[in-house]
Amino acid sequence: MTGAPNKIRVDHTAGGFRLRIDIAWTARTVALFGPSGAGKSTLLEIAAGIRRARRVHVRLAGRLLEDAESRTRVAIHLRRIGWVPQEGTLFPHLTVAQNVSFGAGRACDRARLASAVDMLEIGGIMDRRPAELSGGERQRVALARALAAAPAILLLDEPLASLDLPLRSRILPYLLRLRDTARLPMIYVTHDASEALGIAEHVIVLDGGRIVASGSPDALLGSPAALRVLDLVGMENRFVVRAVDALPAEGLVRITTTRGLSLRAGDRFECAPGSTIGVRAEDIIVAIAQPNGISAQNILEARLRGIAEASGRILLSIECAEERVTAAITPHAASDLRLEAGQRVWIVLKASSIHALPGPVS
Amino acid sequence: MTLAEVATTAAFSIGVAAVSTAVNVLPGVILAYFLARVPFRGKSLVEAFVALPLVVPPVAVGLLLLLLFSRRGPLGPLLDGLGIPIVFTWRGAAIAAAVMSFPLLVRSAEQAFVEVPGQQEDVARTLGAGPIRCFLRVSLPLAGRGIAYGILLAFLRALGEFGATNLLAGNIPGRTQTLSLGIYDAVLSSRDRDAFALASVSILLSLAAVLLGERFLRARRRR
Numbered sequence: 001m002t003g004a005p006n007k008i009r010v011d012h013t014a015g016g017f018r019l020r021i022d023i024a025w026t027a028r029t030v031a032l033f034g035p036s037g038a039g040k041s042t043l044l045e046i047a048a049g050i051r052r053a054r055r056v057h058v059r060l061a062g063r064l065l066e067d068a069e070s071r072t073r074v075a076i077h078l079r080r081i082g083w084v085p086q087e088g089t090l091f092p093h094l095t096v097a098q099n100v101s102f103g104a105g106r107a108c109d110r111a112r113l114a115s116a117v118d119m120l121e122i123g124g125i126m127d128r129r130p131a132e133l134s135g136g137e138r139q140r141v142a143l144a145r146a147l148a149a150a151p152a153i154l155l156l157d158e159p160l161a162s163l164d165l166p167l168r169s170r171i172l173p174y175l176l177r178l179r180d181t182a183r184l185p186m187i188y189v190t191h192d193a194s195e196a197l198g199i200a201e202h203v204i205v206l207d208g209g210r211i212v213a214s215g216s217p218d219a220l221l222g223s224p225a226a227l228r229v230l231d232l233v234g235m236e237n238r239f240v241v242r243a244v245d246a247l248p249a250e251g252l253v254r255i256t257t258t259r260g261l262s263l264r265a266g267d268r269f270e271c272a273p274g275s276t277i278g279v280r281a282e283d284i285i286v287a288i289a290q291p292n293g294i295s296a297q298n299i300l301e302a303r304l305r306g307i308a309e310a311s312g313r314i315l316l317s318i319e320c321a322e323e324r325v326t327a328a329i330t331p332h333a334a335s336d337l338r339l340e341a342g343q344r345v346w347i348v349l350k351a352s353s354i355h356a357l358p359g360p361v362s
Numbered sequence: 363m364t365l366a367e368v369a370t371t372a373a374f375s376i377g378v379a380a381v382s383t384a385v386n387v388l389p390g391v392i393l394a395y396f397l398a399r400v401p402f403r404g405k406s407l408v409e410a411f412v413a414l415p416l417v418v419p420p421v422a423v424g425l426l427l428l429l430l431f432s433r434r435g436p437l438g439p440l441l442d443g444l445g446i447p448i449v450f451t452w453r454g455a456a457i458a459a460a461v462m463s464f465p466l467l468v469r470s471a472e473q474a475f476v477e478v479p480g481q482q483e484d485v486a487r488t489l490g491a492g493p494i495r496c497f498l499r500v501s502l503p504l505a506g507r508g509i510a511y512g513i514l515l516a517f518l519r520a521l522g523e524f525g526a527t528n529l530l531a532g533n534i535p536g537r538t539q540t541l542s543l544g545i546y547d548a549v550l551s552s553r554d555r556d557a558f559a560l561a562s563v564s565i566l567l568s569l570a571a572v573l574l575g576e577r578f579l580r581a582r583r584r585r
Binding site: 048049050075076077078079080081082083085089091092093102103145146149 | 479481482484485486487488489490491492496499500503504506
């Protein structure tokens with residue numbers, strides 16, 4: 001792929017962590033996917049020129065930005081890179097309008113600015129300061145600001161990570177609009193598998209500072225290496241299917257796992273005995289009394305075996321049939337429920353939160 | 363001492379403090395930014411040198427300045443030739459006050475720049491801001507409160523300067539006598555009433571400066 005418009009080659013060691021990447025791609029939208037600490041943000045910062053690396057070659061959107069061998073290094077402010085870090089980092093002393101037009105000055109392009117404001121629907125909050133905005137608004141302003149500066153490529157570093165689930169689903173359409181309307185090349189960093197697979201044409205899977213898989217979303221779902229990483233971060237719960245029975249009267253299928261867990265999914269759900277299904281820990285609702293009058297198709301009696309805290313959320317280890325199920329709830333919910341190991345609980349799962357994953361666990 | 367004389371001394375003190383602070387602001391802020399952001403060899407040496415007036419007895423600093431600016435010093439003849447004498451003039455008082463208060467301004471401003479998140483500047487750079495624009499539109503305003511505080515501290519330090527000023531500018535009533543020098547003079551010649559009058563004025567002035575400064579800083583914080 002010597003003619004690819006995008007190429008990053010880097011061998012960089014810092015604080016005992018080694019990042020070794022050599023990748024070229026032609027797709028417009030690429031996702032950098034991997035667990036925390038995989039080196040995704042570091043790679044993005046090297047690409048933006050914010051972080052210095054000694055052995056480095058960066059070509060983005062057809063422009064050579066950095067090459068250690070030929071001692072080429074384009075200054076950060078001339079790279080035309082729209083970098084949106086995780087927290088957005090709006091300038092707190094400027095209004096939204098001043099933030100958005102911060103980089104627009106060089107292009108003197110009012111139309112571009114207006115279209116960025118339109119696309120992210122922030123016209124109504126232009127006079128406010130960042131401290132007066134909600135998390136979602138801040139992220140939209142940060143995106144508009146990057147867009148208004150007429151970048152040649154967008155580097156988005158987990159733009160949804162700091163938002164809670166309902167907010168994510170509200171920002172996601174803006175990102176898709178950005179991808180489809182602005183038609184800018186984009187590198188999208190995420191540790192969320194569904195975001196990576198849903199947004200990008202090409203997914204690069206990073207783990208421990210190296211690329212473990214790279215390809216189209218479809219191709220990746222068949223790659224055991226990618227699935228292992230997916231397993232690490234995306235789907236905490238993976239079960240092997242023993243039997244699938246249609247329940248035509250209810251428009252559902254019943255899936256029985258090898259360890260006796262019985263789940264109901266929509267009848268268009270495709271899986272076969274021996275295949276793997278996955279459920280996100282976040283998608284599992286935990287109740288301390290049997291829920292009644294609820295639309296969810298799966299209400300299962302279980303026993304709570306362990307409680308652990310991990311990166312701001314509470315992970316519950318639950319025994320259901322013979323399977324171990326991991327559920328993630330907020331610390332607030334955990335303290336409300338006064339959960340204790342050994343206690344009887346019910347887990348609630350919507351039919352749509354069961355996902356088919358190709359192939360057995362390798 | 364008449365009221366007019368007290369007022370003249372107070373005005374002279376304020377003038378000297380204001381000039382010395384004004385002279386310090388630009389080099390102080392730029393130096394602070396470099397110390398906070400640019401790694402270079404011998405940085406701790408520069409920092410120690412800047413802090414020197416804080417730890418060395420003011421009279422010793424005054425002596426060094428006197429050696430530098432006197433007729434037999436390296437700079438004295440040159441400046442005298444240009445018609446800008448330093449020793450025993452108001453300029454001497456301003457220079458002494460400036461040197462003594464410089465570290466306070468630099469240290470506050472440096473700390474303020476250190477506290478500006480580096481990512482703010484990084485984002486500004488990726489948005490196309492070159493180093494100067496990035497400094498003027500992001501680093502400077504974000505460090506503004508700390509810098510303003512440093513300026514206030516430096517002004518107050520300059521207002522109370524005594525040791526170095528005494529050596530470089532002398533203590534000439536009506537010409538180089540600041541409030542501090544005036545108090546000292548009055549005490550030595552047993553003019554207790556004058557001493558108390560000057561001391562009261564200098565306390566009131568400092569208090570007013572602190573209150574005004576605090577009010578300004580609080581208003582900025584609210585914004």
